[in-house]
Amino acid sequence: MTYSVAVSGASGYAGGEILRLLADHPDFEVRTVTAHSNAGQPLVAVQPHLRAYTHLTLQETTPEVLSGHDVVFLALPHGASGAVAAALPDDTLVIDCGADHRLESSTDWARFYGADHHGAWTYGVPELPRLSGTQRDRLAKTRRIAAPGCNASTVALSLAPGIRAGVIEEHDLVSVLAVGPSGAGKSLKAHLLGAEILGSANPYAVGGVHRHIPEIQQALRWAGADRPTISFTPVIVPMSRGILATSTARLVPGTDAAAVRRAWEDAYAGEPFVQLLPEGQFPKTADVVGANTALLGLAVDEQAGRVVVIAAVDNLVKGTAGAAVQSANIALGLTETTGLPVNGVAP
Numbered sequence: 244m245t246y247s248v249a250v251s252g253a254s255g256y257a258g259g260e261i262l263r264l265l266a267d268h269p270d271f272e273v274r275t276v277t278a279h280s281n282a283g284q285p286l287v288a289v290q291p292h293l294r295a296y297t298h299l300t301l302q303e304t305t306p307e308v309l310s311g312h313d314v315v316f317l318a319l320p321h322g323a324s325g326a327v328a329a330a331l332p333d334d335t336l337v338i339d340c341g342a343d344h345r346l347e348s349s350t351d352w353a354r355f356y357g358a359d360h361h362g363a364w365t366y367g368v369p370e371l372p373r374l375s376g377t378q379r380d381r382l383a384k385t386r387r388i389a390a391p392g393c394n395a396s397t398v399a400l401s402l403a404p405g406i407r408a409g410v411i412e413e414h415d416l417v418s419v420l421a422v423g424p425s426g427a428g429k430s431l432k433a434h435l436l437g438a439e440i441l442g443s444a445n446p447y448a449v450g451g452v453h454r455h456i457p458e459i460q461q462a463l464r465w466a467g468a469d470r471p472t473i474s475f476t477p478v479i480v481p482m483s484r485g486i487l488a489t490s491t492a493r494l495v496p497g498t499d500a501a502a503v504r505r506a507w508e509d510a511y512a513g514e515p516f517v518q519l520l521p522e523g524q525f526p527k528t529a530d531v532v533g534a535n536t537a538l539l540g541l542a543v544d545e546q547a548g549r550v551v552v553i554a555a556v557d558n559l560v561k562g563t564a565g566a567a568v569q570s571a572n573i574a575l576g577l578t579e580t581t582g583l584p585v586n587g588v589a590p
């Protein structure tokens with residue numbers, strides 16, 4: 244069976260990446276693409292790299308235009324998807340790449356986003372360990388998926404195995420991330436990109452204010468933490484795509500190094516898209532550009548009594564669009580890896 248698909252926010256970075264992946268997906272046919280200020284334009288006028296779609300024109304983003312498809316991907320700014328999603332039929336598979344449906348706690352939502360909370364959908368990171376099984380089990384039974392924040396899923400995948408296995412303490416978690424500016428979307432001002440991001444590393448959202456903090460804490464609670472606390476600091480660096488997250492955590496006293504490594508090996512054994520590198524090897528962002536792969540390296544720092552996990556992810560693939568397509572595959576009962584690249588592009 245071929246599933247008909249609509250992609251909203253198709254003129255943006257996340258929507259464009261969903262379209263790039265779907266062009267090679269044998270079970271999906273993209274029939275409709277929508278946008279906002281670019282509605283009325285041919286898709287390739289705005290996304291000239293997407294040559295598979297020369298026949299499509301961007302339409303207005305309305306529930307009427309999006310209805311009548313089997314699958315709808317929403318890649319809209321925060322706050323814009325809640326109302327659109329609420330008007331779509333229950334049996335349509337809807338995947339929201341924005342934050343509107345990620346958080347279970349309306350208190351966290353109010354604190355970090357402020358506006359109306361639309362409730363939580365099934366979180367779209369299949370490999371996340373849960374107290375019983377993985378997030379994959381829940382994705383198999385849903386028609387509403389909240390694709391993750393790219394930083395949040397990178398850090399959650401880095402730390403959740405240690406929480407799940409009881410080898411790291413849940414307070415005193417620290418993550419510092421180098422992130423590419425494409426994570427901020429196309430609306431990031433051109434002068435910022437050229438004059439301030441090229442040639443510089445710029446910290447932002449410093450001091451416990453980044454909106455991905457509650458998303459990470461929520462994933463760590465699913466892995467068994469009670470009240471996890473994390474210091475989270477992102478730094479924009481001049482690379483178009485990518486996240487390199489360095490996360491450290493205090494080891495539970497008496498835990499030996501072999502048991503620590505085993506926790507991550509066990510969590511991700513057999514996972515095609517989350518891979519732990521051998522001892523002594525660490526990933527670079529260049530290893531995962533264009534791939535739906537999260538690459539992890541792990542070391543035990545004995546003198547500090549901490550584990551150090553370094554994770555590389557392409558924010559637009561495993562961090563968003565790839566996670567969205569992978570989760571949609573699971574929800575539809577398709578082979579999970581269909582249409583998704585495990586290899587990156589190099590150099």
Ligand SMILES: NC(=O)C1=CN([C@@H]2O[C@H](COP(=O)(O)OP(=O)(O)OC[C@H]3O[C@@H](n4cnc5c(N)ncnc54)[C@H](OP(=O)(O)O)[C@@H]3O)[C@@H](O)[C@H]2O)C=CC1
Pocket residue numbers: 251252253254255256257258277278279280281282304318319320321323340341342391392393425426427428429430558559562563
């Ligand atoms: N970039 C990333 O790495 C990640 C992004 N996300 C999330 O994905 C979503 C899209 O992000 P991204 O692609 O980066 O953003 P972009 O700014 O690149 O794209 C935004 C898209 O939304 C459309 N749009 C803007 N305003 C409205 C509106 N009021 N109603 C309907 N459509 C509108 C734009 O249309 P037009 O161009 O025609 O105005 C465009 O297609 C966001 O929620 C973002 O947080 C999640 C994880 C990572």
Ligand SMILES: CC(=O)N[C@@H](CCC(=O)OP(=O)(O)O)C(=O)O
Pocket residue numbers: 340341342391392393394395422423424425426427477479
């Ligand atoms: C460079 C940059 O600004 N990155 C974004 C990542 C956005 C993202 O992952 O998605 P959501 O906005 O959907 O949560 C940030 O840190 O906020």
